[in-house]
Amino acid sequence: MDVLKQLLGRLHPLLVHLPIGFIILGLLLQWHDRKKREYRFVIGFIFMWGAIAAVLACITGYLQYLGEGYGFDTIKFHLWSGIATAVFCLLMYLRLREPRKITIFKSMPLVYFSIVLLAMISLTGHLGGNITHGEGYLTEPLPNSIKSTLGITAFQEKEIALNEENWQEAQFYTDIIDPILNNKCASCHNRKKAKGELELHSKEGILEGGENGPVIETNNSGDSPLYARLILPKDDEDHMPPKEKTQPTKEEITLVKTWIDLGNPFEGSIGELGLEKNLFLSFFPQKHDYDYPDIEIVAAAQDSVNVIKSEGIHVQNISKVSNFLQVTCINKPSFGDTDFHLLKPISQQIAILDLGGTQVTDAIFKKLATLKNLTILKLDNTAITGANIEQLAQLENLKSINLAATKFEETQLEKFAQFKKLQAVYLFNSGLQKSGIQSLNNGKINIDYGNYELPPIPSDSIIY
Amino acid sequence: MKDVIEKLIQEKLAREVEAKTRRHFIKSCAQGMGGLALSSIFMGCDPLGKPAEKKLTAFSERDLNPLATLAPPYAPKVKSVIYLHMAGAPSQLEMFDYKPALHKLDGQDCPQSLLEGKKFAFIKGTPKLMGPQAEFSQEGESGNWVSDFMPHFKKIIDDVAFLKAVNTDQFNHGPAQLFMHTGSPRLGRPSIGAWATYGLGSVNQNLPGFVVLTSGGNTPDAGKSVWGSGFLPSVYQGVQCRSKGDPVLYIEDPEGVTRDLKKSTIEAINKINKDEYAKYADPEILARINQYEMAYRMQIAVPEVMNINDEPENVKQMYGVEPGKESFANNCLLARKLVEDGVRFVQLFDWGWDTHGNIRAGSVDLGLRNKCREIDRPIAALVLDLKQRGLLDDTLIVWGGEFGRTPMQENRGNKKMAYKGRDHHGDAFTMWMAGGGIKKGASHGQTDDIGFSGVEGRVSVHDVHATILHLLGFDHEQFTFDFQGRPFRLTDVEGDIIKEILA
Numbered sequence: 020m021d022v023l024k025q026l027l028g029r030l031h032p033l034l035v036h037l038p039i040g041f042i043i044l045g046l047l048l049q050w051h052d053r054k055k056r057e058y059r060f061v062i063g064f065i066f067m068w069g070a071i072a073a074v075l076a077c078i079t080g081y082l083q084y085l086g087e088g089y090g091f092d093t094i095k096f097h098l099w100s101g102i103a104t105a106v107f108c109l110l111m112y113l114r115l116r117e118p119r120k121i122t123i124f125k126s127m128p129l130v131y132f133s134i135v136l137l138a139m140i141s142l143t144g145h146l147g148g149n150i151t152h153g154e155g156y157l158t159e160p161l162p163n164s165i166k167s168t169l170g171i172t173a174f175q176e177k178e179i180a181l182n183e184e185n186w187q188e189a190q191f192y193t194d195i196i197d198p199i200l201n202n203k204c205a206s207c208h209n210r211k212k213a214k215g216e217l218e219l220h221s222k223e224g225i226l227e228g229g230e231n232g233p234v235i236e237t238n239n240s241g242d243s244p245l246y247a248r249l250i251l252p253k254d255d256e257d258h259m260p261p262k263e264k265t266q267p268t269k270e271e272i273t274l275v276k277t278w279i280d281l282g283n284p285f286e287g288s289i290g291e292l293g294l295e296k297n298l299f300l301s302f303f304p305q306k307h308d309y310d311y312p313d314i315e316i317v318a319a320a321q322d323s324v325n326v327i328k329s330e331g332i333h334v335q336n337i338s339k340v341s342n343f344l345q346v347t348c349i350n351k352p353s354f355g356d357t358d359f360h361l362l363k364p365i366s367q368q369i370a371i372l373d374l375g376g377t378q379v380t381d382a383i384f385k386k387l388a389t390l391k392n393l394t395i396l397k398l399d400n401t402a403i404t405g406a407n408i409e410q411l412a413q414l415e416n417l418k419s420i421n422l423a424a425t426k427f428e429e430t431q432l433e434k435f436a437q438f439k440k441l442q443a444v445y446l447f448n449s450g451l452q453k454s455g456i457q458s459l460n461n462g463k464i465n466i467d468y469g470n471y472e473l474p475p476i477p478s479d480s481i482i483y
Numbered sequence: 484m485k486d487v488i489e490k491l492i493q494e495k496l497a498r499e500v501e502a503k504t505r506r507h508f509i510k511s512c513a514q515g516m517g518g519l520a521l522s523s524i525f526m527g528c529d530p531l532g533k534p535a536e537k538k539l540t541a542f543s544e545r546d547l548n549p550l551a552t553l554a555p556p557y558a559p560k561v562k563s564v565i566y567l568h569m570a571g572a573p574s575q576l577e578m579f580d581y582k583p584a585l586h587k588l589d590g591q592d593c594p595q596s597l598l599e600g601k602k603f604a605f606i607k608g609t610p611k612l613m614g615p616q617a618e619f620s621q622e623g624e625s626g627n628w629v630s631d632f633m634p635h636f637k638k639i640i641d642d643v644a645f646l647k648a649v650n651t652d653q654f655n656h657g658p659a660q661l662f663m664h665t666g667s668p669r670l671g672r673p674s675i676g677a678w679a680t681y682g683l684g685s686v687n688q689n690l691p692g693f694v695v696l697t698s699g700g701n702t703p704d705a706g707k708s709v710w711g712s713g714f715l716p717s718v719y720q721g722v723q724c725r726s727k728g729d730p731v732l733y734i735e736d737p738e739g740v741t742r743d744l745k746k747s748t749i750e751a752i753n754k755i756n757k758d759e760y761a762k763y764a765d766p767e768i769l770a771r772i773n774q775y776e777m778a779y780r781m782q783i784a785v786p787e788v789m790n791i792n793d794e795p796e797n798v799k800q801m802y803g804v805e806p807g808k809e810s811f812a813n814n815c816l817l818a819r820k821l822v823e824d825g826v827r828f829v830q831l832f833d834w835g836w837d838t839h840g841n842i843r844a845g846s847v848d849l850g851l852r853n854k855c856r857e858i859d860r861p862i863a864a865l866v867l868d869l870k871q872r873g874l875l876d877d878t879l880i881v882w883g884g885e886f887g888r889t890p891m892q893e894n895r896g897n898k899k900m901a902y903k904g905r906d907h908h909g910d911a912f913t914m915w916m917a918g919g920g921i922k923k924g925a926s927h928g929q930t931d932d933i934g935f936s937g938v939e940g941r942v943s944v945h946d947v948h949a950t951i952l953h954l955l956g957f958d959h960e961q962f963t964f965d966f967q968g969r970p971f972r973l974t975d976v977e978g979d980i981i982k983e984i985l986a
Contacts, residue, residue: 269979308986309558311558333552333686335552335553335554336554337558337559338554338555338556338557338558338559338956339554339555339556340556340557340558341558347686347825349686349687349824349825350686350687350688350689397873399872399873419873421872421873423873443873445871445872445873447871447872447873467870467871467873468871469870469871469872470871471638471801471867471868471870471871472797472801473635473801476634476635478631478634478856479803479856479860482853482856483848483849483850483852483853
């Protein structure tokens with residue numbers, strides 16, 4: 020019997036389309052027939068079947084409510100409006116076919132009935148859709164600006180934000196586990212829509228479990244459905260969240276496991292529970308340590324890039340997600356100071372510039388100073404002496420200068436102290452003494468003279 | 484003469500007729516109709532499209548030059564990779580993975596529990612455990628272990644990050660090398676270098692994007708497939724260069740052929756090839772056009788970059804190079820020069836690491852020492868040289884073999900061997916990486932007391948690949964190539980980035 024109930028219940032989403040179709044068809048015919056009144060009989064017939072189908076839809080709907088674990092609060096408006104639609108449809112039929120029997124009908128114009136019925140069927144359908152597809156399904160594609168003017172609020176994600184200072188103080192459940200469950204599970208497992216009769220948005224709900232029993236085996240993540248279902252293959256029927264929904268990250272899954280194995284504590288901070296920092300690193304702000312500034316910039320015009328490329332200069336985006344460019348003259352060793360004008364159209368986008376092995380001289384510094392986002396500069400194997408290199412001090416992102424195999428002069432070295440973000444200067448083979456200044460600005464700038472040696476040792480020549 | 488030409492033309496026509504099948508006919512009909520419809524929609528007045536020559540200009544840079552660079556999907560940490568592969572599988576127990584407990588157990592029978600269900604290449608019956616044949620010490624600020632087989636290595640020990648518990652499921656050289664370099668123990672997949680050049684292209688227009696250098700007297704057991712392009716277009720395969728004799732075989736023009744004649748020959752061939760491409764749109768034709776052109780440029784550029792004689796004396800001494808010979812040291816210096824010139828992927832293979840103990844050269848206490856001496860100085864020199872040139876931040880160096888070796892002494896045929904040796908062992912072995920994006924002085928993973936299996940931080944070959952691709956700016960799960968009806972990845976359906984060794 021239970022099987023039959025469930026089966027009938029699951030026919031509800033199919034059956035509901037019958038009354039919708041009948042009623043709309045009836046209303047359309049009524050509109051068409053408003054003058055001549057030729058089709059009364061047919062229209063009545065349609066509404067009769069509309070009413071029968073609506074009653075069937077109500078019954079199967081109720082069975083589905085019993086069988087699928089929806090909360091009554093979730094479905095009550097749909098249920099009432101569905102019943103009301105069925106009743107109105109029946110009244111419509113009676114108004115058309117037996118107006119004389121019920122006198123009160125005679126005084127009411129047919130058009131009122133029609134309008135109310137249209138409104139009822141639309142409302143019921145919409146509420147039903149909200150239950151299966153989730154509230155806000157219809158309005159979801161709207162742009163956020165329109166949504167906010169309509170007063171629709173999106174599902175509330177809870178943010179997990181940790182940093183070097185506060186991570187140990189964060190509450191393990193409240194600040195980490197609850198937001199994970201909220202963001203990845205609670206859209207289906209909440210009070211309104213407790214799929215599988217499981218609610219994961221609160222302590223009580225988690226402890227209570229779902230229709231198959233508890234979701235947590237204390238201290239045993241492997242036997243706890245709350246964790247075990249997360250690590251099932253995505254195609255497995257029991258995998259959670261369902262594969263079309265946003266999946267938790269590897270780090271989040273590990274944290275759920277850790278939490279269960281710890282005995283699912285609802286109180287206590289990360290520090291008190293003695294958890295390791297690297298469990299939480301993915302929630303720390305991501306450090307920007309790329310070879311370009313931490314700002315957004317407009318893309319360079321493709322035309323100008325093509326012009327530069329046609330000159331044999333290699334230009335390429337640093338990555339597909341960044342508009343910053345790297346430029347190298349590896350295929351154009353003839354590049355000289357006067358060729359710099361070629362790079363002007365992309366002066367804002369250049370972050371990495373390799374002029375190694377070209378004809379540039381100290382006169383290039385004045386021009387390079389206009390590349391305000393320059394981060395890495397290579398001038399190795401050139402005639403650079405370092406005169407006027409202080410002009411680059413205004414480049415606030417410059418972190419590495421390669422001057423290997425140049426004629427760099429020792430007197431210019433101290434000018435680097437004015438550079439704000441500089442970290443590395445390479446001076447291998449520049450004729451400077453290895454014993455010179457090793458670092459500047461309290462060790463912030465490392466000066467690498469190279470000339471590393473691997474002196475011969477006896478074992479070099481022993482053959483076994 | 485005229486007859487010959489007529490004959491040729493006839494043969495061409497006959498071949499064309501033979502080559503056209505019904506399938507071709509239907510396909511071109513369908514394309515023709517579809518094309519007509521489409522072009523009339525888009526262009527309105529030009530239903531027949533544009534003539535063939537104009538089509539060529541509409542190609543992307545990549546169509547005309549398969550090695551044109553592409554931006555990586557994410558910000559990369561390195562631009563180039565130098566992969567040092569010790570073919571034959573070096574013994575981690577004599578180089579990096581120090582197991583003092585194994586000393587004490589030397590000569591004792593290996594417990595049965597370890598042997599059950601395991602397959603070995605040669606070990607039979609109950610082998611005996613064998614202690615480390617090298618002296619170990621902790622070096623550098625990191626205090627990581629290295630043996631006296633690698634005395635120069637301690638100079639760079641704080642620059643590298645060790646993976647102490649790599650594992651592979653292959654225990655024979657060929658499949659294991661294929662697995663290590665293509666992500667699959669069977670033939671047919673592209674090598675890491677091929678994936679990298681396919682995904683990123685190469686900056687230098689006069690050099691191949693993927694260069695292979697071999698030493699040790701032999702090429703790897705798995706053959707050239709370990710630097711093959713698999714199902715990727717063949718232009719992305721590795722180009723083998725030699726440090727002895729002509730750097731690339733037949734790179735010199737034959738006698739009587741001048742540079743100009745060569746040039747006009749190639750131009751003529753390429754014109755024909757372009758016409759063919761306009762007709763059939765087969766990307767392999769483009770690869771061929773490009774390879775003719777690159778070969779022409781390489782004739783000048785390669786001998787230049789492959790010439791180590793002009794390097795200063797102190798550099799030669801640092802690497803310990805032997806000009807004119809084929810050696811790992813020469814190859815390391817060449818690797819630096821190639822990376823300096825913008826080559827994307829340099830793959831070094833050094834043969835002769837298979838220390839079974841059957842011959843003197845293949846013993847872990849003698850032969851292995853010689854092999855270590857051959858690589859120790861060059862590797863230290865390579866890291867230091869890249870560093871002083873400011874290139875180490877842009878380059879990833881990977882070192883490893885195809886698997887490791889057993890803590891037990893090999894007993895081939897259940898007999899005592901002539902020399903001390905160890906059998907193939909994939910459960911746990913050591914690799915290391917150095918360069919851009921790598922956490923300096925890190926050591927990830929740990930083996931049990933005798934170095935049989937990883938007990939902590941086990942990583943797979945797929946994990947190593949995922950990490951290399953990550954450093955080059957790829958998400959290894961997104962970087963795919965469609966072949967035989969499905970997308971393929973270097974890491975198949977596995978692989979986790981080894982975050983523990985990333986800076």
